Amino acid sequence: MISEKMIQALKEICGPKFVSSHKTDRILYSYDATRKQFLPDVVVHPADARAVSRIMALAHHHRIPVYPRGAGTGFTGGALPVCGGMVMGMSRMNRILDIDQENLVAVVEPGVVTGDFQKAVEALGLFYPPDPASLKVSSLGGNVAECAGGPRCVKYGVTKDYVIGLEVVTPTGDRIETGGTTMKGVVGYDLTKLFCGSEGTLAVITKIILKLLPKPEAKKTMLVVFDAIDGAAKAVSAIIREKIIPATLEFMDRRTLDCLRQTAGLSMPEAAGAALIIEVDGDREFLDKQAQRILTVIESLGVLENRVANTFEESEEIWKIRRAISPSLKKLGLEKYNEDICVPRSKLPEMIRRIETISDQYNLPIVNFGHAGDGNIHVNIMADKADAEQMAKAEHAIEALFRETLALGGTMSGEHGVGIMKAPYLSLELSNESIHYMKMLKKALDPHNILNPGKIFPNAVCPLPGEIK
Amino acid sequence: MKNLAQYQEWFQACVKCGACRATCPVFKVENQEGGVARGKIALAQAMMDGEVFAEDRLVHDLSQCLLCGSCTNLCPNQVPTIDIVAAARMKVAQEKGLSGFGRGVATLLTHKKAMDWMSKGGDLASRLLCRQIPETSGLRLRFPVPGIPNERTFPKPSFKPFLKRDIRQTVSCSASHRVLFFTGCGINYLYPEIGEYLVRILNFMGVHVTLTDEQGCCGLPALSAGAGDAVETLAERNLKALKIHAFDAVLTACASCYGALAGIYPTLGSGYQPFAEKTRDVMDFLMDMNLAGRLASLPRSEDRIQVTYHDPCHLRNHGLTRAPRQLLAALPQVDYVEMTDAATCCGLGGTFSVHHYETSQKIGSQKAKHIAQSGAEIVATACPGCIIQLQDNLNRENIPARAAHLLELVCQALPVK
Ligand SMILES: Cc1cc2nc3c(=O)[nH]c(=O)nc-3n(C[C@H](O)[C@H](O)[C@H](O)COP(=O)(O)OP(=O)(O)OC[C@H]3O[C@@H](n4cnc5c(N)ncnc54)[C@H](O)[C@@H]3O)c2cc1C
Ligand code: SF4
Ligand code: SF4
Numbered sequence: 001m002i003s004e005k006m007i008q009a010l011k012e013i014c015g016p017k018f019v020s021s022h023k024t025d026r027i028l029y030s031y032d033a034t035r036k037q038f039l040p041d042v043v044v045h046p047a048d049a050r051a052v053s054r055i056m057a058l059a060h061h062h063r064i065p066v067y068p069r070g071a072g073t074g075f076t077g078g079a080l081p082v083c084g085g086m087v088m089g090m091s092r093m094n095r096i097l098d099i100d101q102e103n104l105v106a107v108v109e110p111g112v113v114t115g116d117f118q119k120a121v122e123a124l125g126l127f128y129p130p131d132p133a134s135l136k137v138s139s140l141g142g143n144v145a146e147c148a149g150g151p152r153c154v155k156y157g158v159t160k161d162y163v164i165g166l167e168v169v170t171p172t173g174d175r176i177e178t179g180g181t182t183m184k185g186v187v188g189y190d191l192t193k194l195f196c197g198s199e200g201t202l203a204v205i206t207k208i209i210l211k212l213l214p215k216p217e218a219k220k221t222m223l224v225v226f227d228a229i230d231g232a233a234k235a236v237s238a239i240i241r242e243k244i245i246p247a248t249l250e251f252m253d254r255r256t257l258d259c260l261r262q263t264a265g266l267s268m269p270e271a272a273g274a275a276l277i278i279e280v281d282g283d284r285e286f287l288d289k290q291a292q293r294i295l296t297v298i299e300s301l302g303v304l305e306n307r308v309a310n311t312f313e314e315s316e317e318i319w320k321i322r323r324a325i326s327p328s329l330k331k332l333g334l335e336k337y338n339e340d341i342c343v344p345r346s347k348l349p350e351m352i353r354r355i356e357t358i359s360d361q362y363n364l365p366i367v368n369f370g371h372a373g374d375g376n377i378h379v380n381i382m383a384d385k386a387d388a389e390q391m392a393k394a395e396h397a398i399e400a401l402f403r404e405t406l407a408l409g410g411t412m413s414g415e416h417g418v419g420i421m422k423a424p425y426l427s428l429e430l431s432n433e434s435i436h437y438m439k440m441l442k443k444a445l446d447p448h449n450i451l452n453p454g455k456i457f458p459n460a461v462c463p464l465p466g467e468i469k
Numbered sequence: 470m471k472n473l474a475q476y477q478e479w480f481q482a483c484v485k486c487g488a489c490r491a492t493c494p495v496f497k498v499e500n501q502e503g504g505v506a507r508g509k510i511a512l513a514q515a516m517m518d519g520e521v522f523a524e525d526r527l528v529h530d531l532s533q534c535l536l537c538g539s540c541t542n543l544c545p546n547q548v549p550t551i552d553i554v555a556a557a558r559m560k561v562a563q564e565k566g567l568s569g570f571g572r573g574v575a576t577l578l579t580h581k582k583a584m585d586w587m588s589k590g591g592d593l594a595s596r597l598l599c600r601q602i603p604e605t606s607g608l609r610l611r612f613p614v615p616g617i618p619n620e621r622t623f624p625k626p627s628f629k630p631f632l633k634r635d636i637r638q639t640v641s642c643s644a645s646h647r648v649l650f651f652t653g654c655g656i657n658y659l660y661p662e663i664g665e666y667l668v669r670i671l672n673f674m675g676v677h678v679t680l681t682d683e684q685g686c687c688g689l690p691a692l693s694a695g696a697g698d699a700v701e702t703l704a705e706r707n708l709k710a711l712k713i714h715a716f717d718a719v720l721t722a723c724a725s726c727y728g729a730l731a732g733i734y735p736t737l738g739s740g741y742q743p744f745a746e747k748t749r750d751v752m753d754f755l756m757d758m759n760l761a762g763r764l765a766s767l768p769r770s771e772d773r774i775q776v777t778y779h780d781p782c783h784l785r786n787h788g789l790t791r792a793p794r795q796l797l798a799a800l801p802q803v804d805y806v807e808m809t810d811a812a813t814c815c816g817l818g819g820t821f822s823v824h825h826y827e828t829s830q831k832i833g834s835q836k837a838k839h840i841a842q843s844g845a846e847i848v849a850t851a852c853p854g855c856i857i858q859l860q861d862n863l864n865r866e867n868i869p870a871r872a873a874h875l876l877e878l879v880c881q882a883l884p885v886k
Contacts, residue, residue, distance in 0.1 A: 136491035
């Protein structure tokens with residue numbers, strides 16, 4: 001519980017309208033896209049970095065847990081107040097402070113919605129590539145904290161590749177700046193990269209400096225259907241060997257195609273074992289030739305069918321297939337466990353085969369699709385919620401999935417982070433020594449473990465309730 | 470009406486993905502979780518679980534919904550937020566009385582046909598307009614007198630309610646097309662001329678229109694106010710009064726009425742099924758009669774005006790977005806231009822603008838700017854409620870464009886004066 005005196009102090013910092021311990025507000029900030037719920041004691045919405053810093057100093061002094069929150073679209077529970085305490089919503093800090101067209105750099109506050117920012121820079125002929133599927137709602141602060149990525153990663157990288165500087169408030173309330181507005185900079189440790197992907201456990205991000213690119217003039221999309229996943233995977237390597245890096249290389253496995261055929265009326269050859277959506281971007285005049293070269297080098301890899309979009313509408317038709325996957329999985333009426341493992345891209349066919357084995361072994365449908373270009377697979381393990389046995393099997397299947405992923409040199413999460421969902425499995429992937437050093441880092445920055453406690457580390461503990469002063 | 474408990478399953482279907490944040494007009498202005506579908510569903514569930522009770526804060530949060538349905542259109546699971554919010558408001562009304570959302574709801578039911586004397590002061594200050602609206606009309610919930618902010622601009626009160634007028638028809642009753650016109654309060658009391666346009670156009674197409682004063686408010690504003698019983702009573706009255714079995718179609722020229730008759734009534738019981746089958750938006754009906762073809766064959770006028778279209782939520786939610794645009798494009802005096810976000814709610818939202826006039830204004834201002842950007846002189850739409858709100862927004866933003874019902878433009882083009 002948080003004292004009335006503390007609430008008053010917070011109101012003084014944020015303004016009375018922006019601090020609430022009312023039950024309805026506590027409910028409104030208790031969940032995220034994991035669908036898990038934990039009630040905070042109080043919800044605050046600071047207006048600026050100064051307010052964030054004053055709140056953190058107060059929280060540090062009184063040992064109150066604080067959870068930074070962007071749009072609450074996280075898939076691993078990063079924003080959930082698992083130990084009670086204070087949710088700190090960043091939505092009021094949502095200004096684009098500067099778009100510097102000469103230096104191709106932008107400065108934003110963390111609450112800016114990713115898609116809004118992309119629109120703003122694209123209106124100036126510029127480009128901010130990271131494209132998580134949630135971009136229409138996710139916040140840039142949440143993207144940096146999770147190091148979000150999307151289909152364009154294969155060519156353009158992920159969020160951290162665009163963050164060149166930050167302003168953060170540490171768990172003790174200090175305001176520090178990292179990096180800067182220059183493309184190069186090697187003075188001191190690279191704290192910018194340390195905070196990227198730190199899941200709101202090391203500092204609250206209050207300002208982000210982002211690198212921009214010129215906007216590619218045009219795109220060209222094609223859909224290629226293969227008889228087997230091996231052909232699709234080989235195609236990815238063949239294309240890259242041809243020195244073409246497509247902007248996106250999305251694959252769908254046999255079961256995804258089956259599911260689309262059943263529930264979304266997709267017409268595709270029965271023999272289809274996999275499909276790739278390939279999109280190249282760049283100067284318009286080169287795109288047709290590139291598309292042709294791609295079709296030539298993959299010709300002998302078991303291509304059953306291909307479709308090249310010549311207009312925006314035709315390209316949308318192709319993307320519609322990709323977007324139909326999630327809704328069509330829903331129609332199966334099963335609970336879906338969505339994991340986002342990542343393996344070296346050459347290991348993709350082997351990984352899919354191992355997943356098929358797991359599927360048979362546990363007798364659960366598993367549907368895979370994702371980003372073939374970077375080996376990031378969205379593995380959807382389907383189970384009947386009403387069937388306790390199936391649900392338990394699903395948990396085992398997840399662990400088996402992680403073990404196979406790691407055996408192939410992969411990682412448990414390419415995009416979504418650890419949070420509370422993958423914390424129990426952390427020591428499968430990281431050695432005790434690595435975890436120990438990470439914990440040391442955490443302790444150095446956050447001696448009382450008040451910033452986003454209960455996340456990332458297995459058996460993470462809450463600050464003891466008795467400690468609250 | 471379905472009660473909140475019957476939506477349990479849908480609470481689970483909301484996977485808290487947050488996609489609705491990208492589209493909810495209230496959220497875009499308020500920027501806080503209480504404004505968005507995801508939040509309202511969480512609160513509705515908490516209310517069901519006995520976690521929160523009908524007190525002021527909850528009333529406030531639940532009142533922050535336009536019932537526009539944009540969230541559902543975008544939701545991966547098609548969670549029916551409108552129905553959930555309406556059911557939650559009903560539950561609040563049951564626990565707390567109607568004062569929460571629907572000031573004036575009680576009188577709505579007690580004085581059937583009490584004050585049909587609209588006509589007497591054609592020039593009354595628009596602020597007083599609502600005093601002239603019968604107490605049985607849902608308009609009282611949308612613009613109750615105590616709640617009317619002085620700044621809101623209203624249409625001049627009409628001289629005589631549409632259904633009290635002596636409407637001359639050039640086509641007599643025939644056996645081939647029997648259509649009934651459900652006017653709704655907006656057309657009957659505020660924009661009777663829209664009713665007259667409708668009759669003229671249908672007569673031109675060779676169709677006689679049955680008009681009857683037996684009809685009452687459709688009940689949509691009562692739904693927005695959480696007055697579930699009132700919705701049922703009003704629906705029952707309409708069902709009894711209108712012998713709709715005798716007609717091929719019940720026409721509406723008000724999107725809200727369409728939403729009520731075609732969308733809400735059928736959920737009230739099997740007796741209402743004919744409403745779902747027979748209710749047609751007049752534009753859609755006219756398209757089927759090939760009005761667009763006839764308009765296109767008229768000589769195109771030399772000096773045309775630019776017109777854009779605003780989608781009323783209750784037509785858009787039923788997929789009725791093409792017919793109005795096709796009609797506009799076919800009009801000889803019109804150059805049709807599409808505006809940005811044509812399908813975004815105007816911000817009126819049932820009883821919403823009464824509780825949240827400022828938010829409603831902000832939503833509307835955005836709309837007004839899009840209209841201005843389109844370069845249109847006229848924004849056509851298909852709902853009297855939207856016309857009031859759009860015109861109010863345009864006036865406030867000092868944009869010279871005018872809001873008009875599509876039927877007015879169609880009527881202009883036809884040789885029927
Ligand atoms: C439908 C859907 C699709 C998705 N697709 C993708 C995808 O393609 N790729 C991908 O990478 N992710 C995806 N995600 C996951 C999610 O959208 C991303 O992780 C996103 O970056 C989270 O942003 P948010 O603003 O919602 O953050 P939240 O969920 O609010 O928070 C996420 C984490 O960031 C921290 N945080 C937020 N703001 C700050 C701040 N200012 N300072 C410090 N820490 C902060 C929180 O404490 C928390 O740990 C998807 C999610 C959904 C629901
Ligand atoms: S879009 Fe639908 S499922 Fe997603 S949070 Fe909103 S209401 Fe829930
Ligand atoms: S119905 Fe409209 S206002 Fe209400 S939650 Fe959905 S989008 Fe928002």
